[in-house]
Amino acid sequence: MRQKTLEEFCGLIKPPKNNALRTGESASGDEASETGGSELPAAKPDEAIDVAPSNLPPSYIVSVGYSGSKGVAYVKLYEPVSQRIYLWYDNTGHKPYLLTNVPPETLEKIDRVVYHPGFDHIEVVEKYDALLDQTIKVTKVVAKDPLAIGGRPRGCLRDIIPEELSVTFGDSGVKVWESAIKYHQCYIYDKGLQPGMPYIIRNGELISYLDETAKRNVARVLEFLSKDTPKDFLPYLEMWARLLEYPAPKMRRVALDIEVYSPIATRVPDPEEASQPVICASLVSSDGVKRVLLLKREGVEEGDLNLPPDVIVEFYNSDRDLLRSIFSVLDEYPFVITFNGDDFDLNYLYHRAKNLGFSKKDVPIERREKICSLRYGVHIDLYRFFLNRSIQIYAFGQKYRNVTLDEVAKALLGKSKLVLTKPVSELSYGELARYCLNDAEITLELTSYNDDLVMKLLLILTRISRMPMEDVSRQGVSKWIRSFMYYEHRRRNMLIPNSEDIIAARGTTVTKAIIKGKKYMGAIVVKPVPGVHFNVAVMDFQSLYPSIIKVYNLGYQTVRCVHEECRDNLVPETPHWICKKHKSLESMLIGSLRDLRVKWYKPKSKDKTLPDEQREWYNVIQSALKVILNASYGVFGAEIFDLYCPPAAEAIAAIGRNIITLTINKARELGIEVIYGDTDSLFLKNPSSEKIRELSDWAEKTLGMELDVDKYYRYVVFSYRKKNYLGVLDDGSVDVKGLTGKKRHIPPFIKRYFDAIEDILSRVKTPSEFERAKRDIERTIRECYMKLKNREWEDMNDLAFEVVLGKPPEAYIKTTPQHVKAALMLQARGIELKAGDTIRFVKTIKEPFVKPVQLATSKEIDVDKYINYLRSTFDQILDALNLEFDEIVGLTRLEYFI
DNA sequence: GCGGACTGCTTACCT
DNA sequence: ACAGGTAAGCAGTCCGCG
Numbered sequence: 040m041r042q043k044t045l046e047e048f049c050g051l052i053k054p055p056k057n058n059a060l061r062t063g064e065s066a067s068g069d070e071a072s073e074t075g076g077s078e079l080p081a082a083k084p085d086e087a088i089d090v091a092p093s094n095l096p097p098s099y100i101v102s103v104g105y106s107g108s109k110g111v112a113y114v115k116l117y118e119p120v121s122q123r124i125y126l127w128y129d130n131t132g133h134k135p136y137l138l139t140n141v142p143p144e145t146l147e148k149i150d151r152v153v154y155h156p157g158f159d160h161i162e163v164v165e166k167y168d169a170l171l172d173q174t175i176k177v178t179k180v181v182a183k184d185p186l187a188i189g190g191r192p193r194g195c196l197r198d199i200i201p202e203e204l205s206v207t208f209g210d211s212g213v214k215v216w217e218s219a220i221k222y223h224q225c226y227i228y229d230k231g232l233q234p235g236m237p238y239i240i241r242n243g244e245l246i247s248y249l250d251e252t253a254k255r256n257v258a259r260v261l262e263f264l265s266k267d268t269p270k271d272f273l274p275y276l277e278m279w280a281r282l283l284e285y286p287a288p289k290m291r292r293v294a295l296d297i298e299v300y301s302p303i304a305t306r307v308p309d310p311e312e313a314s315q316p317v318i319c320a321s322l323v324s325s326d327g328v329k330r331v332l333l334l335k336r337e338g339v340e341e342g343d344l345n346l347p348p349d350v351i352v353e354f355y356n357s358d359r360d361l362l363r364s365i366f367s368v369l370d371e372y373p374f375v376i377t378f379n380g381d382d383f384d385l386n387y388l389y390h391r392a393k394n395l396g397f398s399k400k401d402v403p404i405e406r407r408e409k410i411c412s413l414r415y416g417v418h419i420d421l422y423r424f425f426l427n428r429s430i431q432i433y434a435f436g437q438k439y440r441n442v443t444l445d446e447v448a449k450a451l452l453g454k455s456k457l458v459l460t461k462p463v464s465e466l467s468y469g470e471l472a473r474y475c476l477n478d479a480e481i482t483l484e485l486t487s488y489n490d491d492l493v494m495k496l497l498l499i500l501t502r503i504s505r506m507p508m509e510d511v512s513r514q515g516v517s518k519w520i521r522s523f524m525y526y527e528h529r530r531r532n533m534l535i536p537n538s539e540d541i542i543a544a545r546g547t548t549v550t551k552a553i554i555k556g557k558k559y560m561g562a563i564v565v566k567p568v569p570g571v572h573f574n575v576a577v578m579d580f581q582s583l584y585p586s587i588i589k590v591y592n593l594g595y596q597t598v599r600c601v602h603e604e605c606r607d608n609l610v611p612e613t614p615h616w617i618c619k620k621h622k623s624l625e626s627m628l629i630g631s632l633r634d635l636r637v638k639w640y641k642p643k644s645k646d647k648t649l650p651d652e653q654r655e656w657y658n659v660i661q662s663a664l665k666v667i668l669n670a671s672y673g674v675f676g677a678e679i680f681d682l683y684c685p686p687a688a689e690a691i692a693a694i695g696r697n698i699i700t701l702t703i704n705k706a707r708e709l710g711i712e713v714i715y716g717d718t719d720s721l722f723l724k725n726p727s728s729e730k731i732r733e734l735s736d737w738a739e740k741t742l743g744m745e746l747d748v749d750k751y752y753r754y755v756v757f758s759y760r761k762k763n764y765l766g767v768l769d770d771g772s773v774d775v776k777g778l779t780g781k782k783r784h785i786p787p788f789i790k791r792y793f794d795a796i797e798d799i800l801s802r803v804k805t806p807s808e809f810e811r812a813k814r815d816i817e818r819t820i821r822e823c824y825m826k827l828k829n830r831e832w833e834d835m836n837d838l839a840f841e842v843v844l845g846k847p848p849e850a851y852i853k854t855t856p857q858h859v860k861a862a863l864m865l866q867a868r869g870i871e872l873k874a875g876d877t878i879r880f881v882k883t884i885k886e887p888f889v890k891p892v893q894l895a896t897s898k899e900i901d902v903d904k905y906i907n908y909l910r911s912t913f914d915q916i917l918d919a920l921n922l923e924f925d926e927i928v929g930l931t932r933l934e935y936f937i
Numbered sequence: 938g939c940g941g942a943c944t945g946c947t948t949a950c951c952t
Numbered sequence: 953a954c955a956g957g958t959a960a961g962c963a964g965t966c967c968g969c970g
Contacts, residue, residue, distance in 0.1 A: 680954070
């Protein structure tokens, strides 16, 4: 089978001339169907959405799914003019399938296969097996519906085939491939669909739409990047640039929050039971509508609601009517935003409707595997999105710690939830309405601040991952990467290997990790030179690991490939070799993404000559790329990743060690003093710009890697500890890395004094100013010490350590750390605790030497333990300044021993 | 029976 | 549900100590 070009695969065509863009009807109008004569009994989502008309203006694919009633895949399109959702049903006869190495003539003899109710037919197809580097013939077993392939606990073709063959033929070499891919993903891959991108319909076909501006923009990117780029790389740059350059539409949406009555004040009602009425709902939309729906109840204080004039308040006599109103909104908006709606709001409404006897067609919510989706639009649960670790760290820079609406909103918007003085069920209408409305407002604002940053981020991730928006917002980075790699397999007609095939063909790791229990050796950290160093340049390799994947051609297909002639292309410090004959798919996909971020999107996001709006868009793109690139090496070493390949991960790390080592040696050879380095960075003491240039050129020429100056420190303070330093930049801002004084769990009392020291250091400009700073630091530490010693704290909370429970308190079997001891005391008082909860405790004199702050009194505090903690915290800085904690606080040797 | 040396567990951090 | 490396504190264990 011929490999399709990207152009063909994406179905790109010139935009139609004179394409009369029809403005759709207002979204609030009737829901009359334009299906044009489908006689099948309508079922969800089919009945709630209009079928896309042939003159549909360019519309964005936001979701892809499978229609059980019609037995075909469908695509949800968002039309940005009318701001409505339309459906398009597959009309190409695409069907679910699996691949197997069992020959057709054998399969035809198996009744359980050919008489399976979902069985359709068998074909023989050719696929390229990248593990063996050869084209193989496989049998394609096509089914009538996706559940016949897999997804049911028993009786699926993917289980039947190996079962039958091992029983009947005693064959253990039976292989089944690609049977665990969700059908809607399979459809996206086979059709080369680009979720998040605009499409039009022509002769009933769904066709990708790119306007002339978009094409010009893509051409501009390519022209800029093509200079020093190998030819085979260009199509990939082009593919990504098309997805990334196309602007985002305005996404019409509504945020929903509900409040539920609870007979027990402290308990939130169980959504699966949904036994209590919904007493309030707020709907706040991007088109400026704010509605509060309240349930009339006996004995609730009426009075003035005291809500802003633009809020529409509606009272309902029954929660049945209230639900109906909510549901009509859910059937109208293309995007519905919640915070924890999968688990609570939509889940509750779904079950409540069931309990109230709603018929299925009157409920716009569908529930499957902990997800609540909508038959009409797309449900984005922001809780799930913000919970994503990669998003949390790389897109939002750790600005929020705990994923609660209050904390995320505080961190990103500077806004909070309203504080309740009473349980929800006891609030007056006004209090309830204001509370609920505020939640919906900040939920919406989390998607709209910074010019819709979150919506745009989701859209970009949708495009890169080639997944429906619902899925992208709920799944992790390894699923996103898997998805675009699978897509590329299908485009190139490559067999998607099973995880065990990769392990069997490529083996495991050989190096020994420094940390017990890890699979292989990781990065190098250079011992810092202790002391204060002025004029320090920090150089680092731009996206080191993605660069290695690109330049050294890494991937599951190229590590330990089958060719004899490649075995001399060794990875340093390992027996692994890398293929010289073929380019790995990973090196192309990840490498091109890396180049686009490093050379185009990141610089553009900082280009002050561009309009703010444009720069912000580039910033969204470069953040999305950052999230993906940061994980692109890690996934190779993660068992949960479906293309898990330990030797590839190990090789990347080994090459990284080699690169940083060679660079350090080169720097020293050039006479530059290297005072520290970690993984991909070098701290250089007082280097001349010529030497920096020389080193950078050397890296480019001999390693093929970009080594740039990341920043200049006015000075850096190192102790002997790795991953532990303080650096002052030219503008006086301070970078503190790894020091205890900056860690989140330490008592505020100590943190405040640490911050004061940081402040003193930020003002030091020259070595001569240092002496005065040292005296100031001594004074600060003395003050802190005296305050503690004299027990002068205002509030116990100031002394509390805040440590997060990694698991529920009962689950600590091997040891009982201090925060767990405190947690157990709280639990003994009936306070429920779970993994992720933060325990606030103080150190006390008597056994067991800890107490939760809530239970402790001031006189129980063990001051000496705090002073010891103070000592070790400040030692990290004092070490480097040649100061002694005990001398500063005036402890003589004698006192120290008493 | 006690204390120091040691290992292991746990959390928070760095790249 | 991306990886490994480092710091630090404490819990628990082992062993010596005539």
